[in-house]
Amino acid sequence: MxxxxxxxxxxxxxxxxxxxxxxxxxxxxxxxxxxxxxxxxxxxxxxxxxxxxxxxxxxxxxxxxxxxxxxxxxxxxxxxxxxxxxxxxxxxxLDEPDAEATLEHKQRLDCLSRALDELPPRCREVFVLHKFDGMSHADIAAHLGISRSMVEKHVMKALAHCRDRLAA
Structure with missing residues (x-):
């Protein structure tokens, strides 16, 4: 039984x-x-x-x-x-993100990468040095031989462009 x-x-x-x-x-x-x-x-x-x-x-x-x-x-x-x-x-x-969150993050990173590729070369270079390499505006200006004001303009332009692309 x-x-x-x-x-x-x-x-x-x-x-x-x-x-x-x-x-x-x-x-x-x-x-x-x-x-x-x-x-x-x-x-x-x-x-x-x-x-x-x-x-x-x-x-x-x-x-x-x-x-x-x-x-x-x-x-x-x-x-x-x-x-x-x-x-x-x-x-x-805790260290295992769900599939939906992982996919969303990957899509946002892809969108950000495309947005960076759309930037003019100097603007992209300044933005990457500042946001990804952690360089200060003054250090970037000295490194690239441009004014600090120009560095700030490039960073602002890149931020606005990326924000607009991610919002779309």
Missing amino acids: AERDRSSLLRLLIAHYEEMTGHLARRLGSLCLAEDVVQDTYLRLRSLGALPEIDNPRSYLFRMADNIALDRIRAETRMGKRFAPEELGLERP
């Missing part, structure tokens, strides 16, 4: 794989971690000795997966990885 119950639980886990993976991915903040936890749930279920009396098998599986996810988070926290609290008491890594 117990093996039949285990087999039915394993079939139920497989039937609800996508739902469980989505549930865990929302809580963990990572589809990859969620898939690992579902795999661990399957392995734990196969290795259980005697199964307890289960009123709601689906709920039992989801609770088991949530507990495995919490165990994994606690273990990684002990190993020095940082986690931020998430809704429903679960956690996700």
